[in-house]
Amino acid sequence: MIGFPSWQNRGLAHITTLSQAIRESVHDGDVVALEGFTHLIPYAAGHEIVRQGKKDLTVIRMTPDVIYDMLIGSGCVKKIVFSWGGNPGVGSLHRLRDAVEKDWPKPIEVEEHAHAGMAAMYAAGAANLPFGVLRGYIGTDLTKYNNRIKFIDCPFTGEKLAAVPAHRPDVTVIHAQKADRKGNVQMWGVVGVQKEAVLAAKRSIVTVEEIVDDLQAPPNAVVLPYWVVGHVCEVKGGAFPSYAQGYYARNNAFYKRWDDISKDRETFTAWMEKHIKNTKDFAEFKRVLEGK
Amino acid sequence: MIGFPSWQNRGLAHITTLSQAIRESVHDGDVVALEGFTHLIPYAAGHEIVRQGKKDLTVIRMTPDVIYDMLIGSGCVKKIVFSWGGNPGVGSLHRLRDAVEKDWPKPIEVEEHAHAGMAAMYAAGAANLPFGVLRGYIGTDLTKYNNRIKFIDCPFTGEKLAAVPAHRPDVTVIHAQKADRKGNVQMWGVVGVQKEAVLAAKRSIVTVEEIVDDLQAPPNAVVLPYWVVGHVCEVKGGAFPSYAQGYYARNNAFYKRWDDISKDRETFTAWMEKHIKNTKDFAEFKRVLEGK
């Protein structure tokens, strides 16, 4: 297995609605990465996965946060692959904890890494390598419970180094600031591991703040050309409560509020029902949330 | 050997003359990388190495071009590590050929790679890994003559992959567009492997087109913070005949002219004498070259 030459599989970027993108590109049982490192987290896309009731997903993310709490609590997730699962600056992800500790709403498989390992796995996937190498994991208990962390010897120095397998998601979902009408995507600020996650995946969905005539990207900007991107969907504000640099700030208050919403199964379920399942799209979600 | 934690070794960036930088940071016998991929080639610094008569250097570069021809023909070089040695769009490097084919002015050791291998070697060095992994070299004769290309098996899939040792130059020399007064360096356009080459090295010298009060770099610009850079030297036009995007274009005519200058030992020697050895710095070199 040498991976897939992606030029065989991809057509031009496809500018569609988010609903169509999720319907066409996320299937029950898929390995899905919704990436974003505190910034540009694809919340709108995550909501839509819940709304469409996708099942048995293996979800990958370095920093699963509130959106993964929503997916897990809604029963979409069979397995999680991650390196830090918390509500940043606030505390626990109660739905993740409830699934791991008490099998609610169903048992969840856990494949646990550290950040450098996850980053190396995405980079290996993007580079069509079967594994990545790093200085890490030596002497930690993570290696006892994750047999996808191995050690190899440097063929030159004999040093012992960690090896982790490549991430090759079925579909990667990200949020970016801009796309042009051809589907070229630009992002800036904290850009995380999103480029690697898209390049490692078989399919991809990119939600953006706006679609413009011309990106007017500065030299060496982080741009994903249209021919490596799948669906492109304009969803204004689609990273809320995360942020989109140059558009809106992180809504730290909502992250704090999530602690109360998610603590208890009934409150969580009622909130999800009202705000996600009974709304037709992200715009309606925002209206309901704001009590309009 | 796990490399050196560079925070133990470095002080703040040091804004000096180029002459001082080369005197203090390049020593006889050093492993030196003067990087640049057609763009931003550190010609002025290369001249200064010739001018100061450095000896027994091991010179690394993906694309050794005219400046390496100058270094080799001037007898500065003991060994060359490279992946493509030519005058881009013009033809041979006559001084490189004369050294390899006829030992003039002295024999030269050759360690030969391919581009992806060299890139992986720099990236491994920057990452403090002892080696890099790539899909390459399989079935080629390069592996017969270079014992620093080895093969390893993926611990997950069993696939055979190439492994190359990290580059860890004693000193890396690059040219960039701008630095600020603290020594933060910015470059844009074709940025090549320069960031990796600097981060992989024990010491570094960066010549720049100008030193400014504030870089005003756009988000995610390629910036090397002052505390990972050694000497910073303002040398206007210091990439000539290569180019500095935003400042001046590549002087393709000079690259063509080099073919005649370098073809013959005497012409080369006389040209070097007049333009490099008998000039005190890059500014004087330019004046002599332009017949002023």
Added chain:
Amino acid sequence: MSLNYTSDEMMTIAAARKIRNGAPLFVGIGLPSAAANLARQTHAPDTILIYESGTIGAKPSVLPLSIGDGELSETADAVVSIPEMFAYWLQGGRVALGFLGAAQIDKYANINSTVIGGTYQKPKVRLPGAGGAQEIAANCGEVLITLRHNKRAFVEKLDFLTSGGHFEGGDSRSKRNLPGRGPTAVITDLGILEPHPETKELTLTNVHQGVTVEQVVAETGWALKVAEQVGTTEPPTERELAVLRDLNERTARAHAGQQ
């Protein structure tokens, strides 16, 4: 004049004082970020703050709630991707000092931030996990650990070893060939512990004012070694307290009032 301050404030200030000016510093959220920014606004103005979100040389005016708040990238000297941050910067050996918190710590400064109680598969409490902690512990020049001092945290045996400190003590870390020197101090709300030069066992070297050695020993879940001469931490200066409180107030204001 005697100042009033909390033990958490003392812990933050004691941690901040350990920061050398000009050092590149890997900063986590919470107390490490508060200590680092306090240092930057007092004795160490040229400290280089690196957050794992990829922001290098960040100069936040308030403490970020998340590790990738917008102000970090807006004020940074450089913003790089996550793979680059972990490969070229942290693993590259460019970071002098890493700051870690922990849920549990043992006598060799190994830490747990993964699970408490039960089994790994079915824990009593599932914590967020390693994040970047184990590679910070491996690759930074040295590591400072800060956490509140009590028997639930200072344990004889970790429920899970997330990030390696001095492992089994002695030369067990250097045998593992990790680039960094490992933890050099543990700063708590009661005092400061430092690894013994040979055995690497954590030893109480300082108590904060008003704290007794007996109190620290009682709050430690193993037979705590105590230095022959235990110093007393200088209490917070007026300036340190004022800057820290101002920082915290501005932070609270900045993070409230939305949604």
Added chain:
Amino acid sequence: MSLNYTSDEMMTIAAARKIRNGAPLFVGIGLPSAAANLARQTHAPDTILIYESGTIGAKPSVLPLSIGDGELSETADAVVSIPEMFAYWLQGGRVALGFLGAAQIDKYANINSTVIGGTYQKPKVRLPGAGGAQEIAANCGEVLITLRHNKRAFVEKLDFLTSGGHFEGGDSRSKRNLPGRGPTAVITDLGILEPHPETKELTLTNVHQGVTVEQVVAETGWALKVAEQVGTTEPPTERELAVLRDLNERTARAHAGQQ
């Protein structure tokens, strides 16, 4: 009407015609660049030109002299670092077609661009070397090779195998587990050779107008296999010739007149 054209022009135009519109294409300097830009300005306007300097989607108005000329990065959709170019883009399997030149080629489309004559250590002619050729040959979806047809170039045995084509023929490439399919055509100034589906031995399938099969066989350093039906290449159209010549003229003007 019959047009006058050189055999080099025919070679470039025949190569350009092999380019499918919309395909991401890894372009070297010289004939590959001319063919790619000709294609972009004629039948394949959406061809994505990738130069190994890191410029993705370059749209040069003249042919670059070097692989990293300023116009490439100014007109590109994205400009990435060299390690990223080779790891994520070429090795990542994103490039449909690679274009290679060569100093020598053998019957299985293996090529030499390293040394001619003598020994490797002390060659008669030291060529520039592999550059990105061996990884283009390994990782692109397919590879086109262009070079002038004569016995010095088309040899029974390479002096050095720089970049693997179909190695020893048959399944010897697929056994080596290389991602790409390898060379699918060799376009020369005399005609077009394609690997046999089974044996992978290069077979003459087309001659350019005015060229005989015998002539091609005579200029080949091994017993060249000839297809049962050898086609004749369509001569250049007026448009193709006009665009190519205009491109070459603008290029010559752009690269002269300095220093």
